[in-house]
């Protein structure tokens with residue numbers, strides 16, 4: 368059994384950032400830029416009115432001044448006519464200003480009579496003008512080290528970046544193993560249960576940017592496993608669940624070894640998730656997870672997600688957060704324990720309380736948990752109020 372940190376270092380050593388590809392901006396949500404995007408223009412491209420009102424030259428901006436309204440500047444249609452002293456130009460939000468030195472007075476702050484306006488007795492110091500380049504300037508680079516968010520896409524659109532250079536999505540094959548498994552919607556036999564891990568793992572992988580191929584369930588025999596591994600041809604990462612432990616029907620390690628697995632490790636000092644294995648298998652990386660549903664989810668959080676991040680050129684670090692224990696908890700043994708817990712607001716730090724039962728087959732408790740309390744390997748008992756670390760779920 369190797370510690371979690373060592374296992375993480377080993378799985379990250381198995382993966383590399385994938386090459387880049389060009390995609391349309393519209394397809395960029397959740398993708399990771401592989402090269403800086405460069406602004407194709409300055410924004411705003413001109414001094415722009417921030418309000419609906421009247422533009423006037425700074426020299427005419429005097430309390431109580433009476434000005435003649437002549438001309439109009441709207442968004443997309445600026446005023447390019449002549450300007451004379453004492454002239455106000457009707458202007459709308461987003462319109463270019465008619466000349467550099469001026470201000471915009473809000474329409475609700477003036478008194479209009481026919482073609483004249485009278486400025487108020489007390490004037491605002493705010494020119495209500497967004498200066499050219501206030502947002503960004505042409506040639507400016509944008510290279511966020513994260514999956515692109517809606518706000519990033521809006522910014523890239525404003526920068527006139529119509530195509531993005533992004534890392535290719537990791538292609539992940541998901542394989543469940545076990546004679547006892549049937550797919551949701553099917554009727555399980557008397558000794559059977561539903562295959563749930565595939566849905567947990569597929570959703571986790573997709574949320575982390577992967578393209579998922581959910582393969583048919585492999586049965587607990589070599590021929591079936593071999594056949595299903597064959598269907599994973601060409602993927603970047605194969606994630607199996609089940610058949611990883613020491614039982615007579617736990618065949619994943621043996622079949623993978625036959626197929627050329629160069630094993631990096633098998634078994635980690637972690638609860639749940641002990642029988643995790645990983646290695647390189649042909650052109651792919653194999654992450655062999657235990658079958659227990661909670662173990663599979665914890666392995667996805669701790670190993671699969673960081674691997675997928677690294678494959679998309681991101682720093683895989685998942686920094687644990689701090690909370691205060693809501694209830695005393697016993698010592699840990701030779702494995703670090705990732706406990707399903709409830710996280711609630713607290714006076715200084717949030718308060719975290721692990722659930723009573725931590726059986727790694729209980730999915731209702733997993734769904735109800737909103738955090739994993741991290742109990743380090745070999746740690747002593749901890750009392751209520753002590754500061755501990757957790758991962759949000």
Ligand SMILES: Nc1nc2c(c(=O)[nH]1)N[C@H]1C(S)=C(S)[C@@H](COP(=O)(O)OP(=O)(O)OC[C@H]3O[C@@H](n4cnc5c(N)ncnc54)[C@H](O)[C@@H]3O)O[C@H]1N2
Nearest residue numbers: 543561562563564609610611612617641656657658659662
């Ligand atoms: N003698 C020992 N027995 C076990 C050990 C051990 O060290 N010595 N380790 C235990 C631990 S820890 C775990 S975790 C499990 C993991 O075993 P496997 O990876 O071999 O998983 P299976 O035996 O195939 O399945 C375990 C459990 O999970 C259910 N399962 C499997 N696949 C799915 C799926 N896709 N969806 C839902 N549930 C699934 C399966 O029916 C079993 O109940 O081994 C312990 N045993």
Ligand code: MOO
Nearest residue numbers: 639640641662727
């Ligand atoms: O991984 Mo097992 O679920 O540690 O019990």
